Amino acid sequence: MADGWVNRLYLGNNLGVLRRELPGASVDLAYMDPPFNTKNTYRVRRRRATTPDGPGRPGDWGGPAQATAFVDSWQWGPEAEAAWSELLNSAAARVRSLAQAIPDLLGTSGTAAYLSMIAVRLLEIHRVLKDSGAIYLHCDPTASHHLRLVMDAVFSPRNFQNEIIWSYRSGGGSSRRFGRKHDVLLYYTKGPNFTFNADAVRVPYDAAIAAKRRHLFDPRGKVPGDVWDVSRPPNHSKEWVGYPTQKPEALLRRVVLTSSNPGDVVLDAFCGSGTALVVAESLDRRWVGIDCARAAVSLASRRLQDRFGLTLRPFRLYA
Secondary structure, three states, X not given: OOOXXXXXXXXXXXXXXXXXXXXXXXXXXEEEOOOOOOOEEEEEEOOOOEEOOEEOOOOOOOOOOEEEEEEEOOOOOHHHXXXXXXXXXXXXXXXXXXXXXXXXXXXXXXXXXXXXXXHHHHHHHHHHEEEEEEEEEEEOOOOHHHHHHHHHHHHOHHHEEEEEEEEOOOOOOOXXXXXXXXXXXXXXXXXXXXXXXXXXXXXXXOHHHHHHOHHHOOOOOEOOOOEEEOOOOOOOOOOOOOOOOOOOHHHHHHHHHHHOOOOOEEEEOOOOOOHHHHHHHHOOOEEEEEEOOHHHHHHHHHHHHHHHOOOOOOOOEEO
């Protein structure tokens, strides 16, 4: 970049990175895809030597067929209690009220630990966002109802813009309940004057509906609604890299196009396999990625190098 900006990929605790490396009002768009408190262990699946797309790359995830990416299980302990204490002493009255309510509603449970530790990170993201900035918090029905309250406390209910439903065809069926086939993106802004590039994400009208409702037809297309039907990348595709919670590039592309402009800074504080960073780079945005899993950061680095020829600075490790 002409002004000396260097895109950065950090290995370590995102709370430490946010506090030590990112100044206030320095980020235009934050995408946050934290663990969902599912109590599951997630593993990276190694690429096969040969796929329907051809042979794998030399050295492409050699070794065992799988490796642990992260354990999505939270317990109340010193770290959670420290986070909760920070919330109790927050300058924001809504955040203090949230902190007071957490033990009353949830006790010292894993869910209470999860919400406390996500909340302190959201406070830092609120600090680093510009006044025109936005955040998309990716979650699922496991905790979306709790996280909506946390987002209200940190960003204010008046800055809530959408609860976006990401609908996909894959997912588990069940004979005891309806199939769970969607995630949630909670879209908030920092203030009332925010970036929203409607023309960048217009989609075609359904031809049959447009023919019946001519007065609604717009040749430019329509702004998408809050239900996004975007397929996951299939396991045999070039986009799929084997990361267990990998999101489709098409999904992140809509987020980045809508809420940022070329040259803006995109932050992903739980970057996983780096999909948000790949999309940001492809759309001429600057970016900062953080993850505490070495396997994730290594994979994200390789994706960026293979796709764009980027040589990244050495990772900075924060406890």
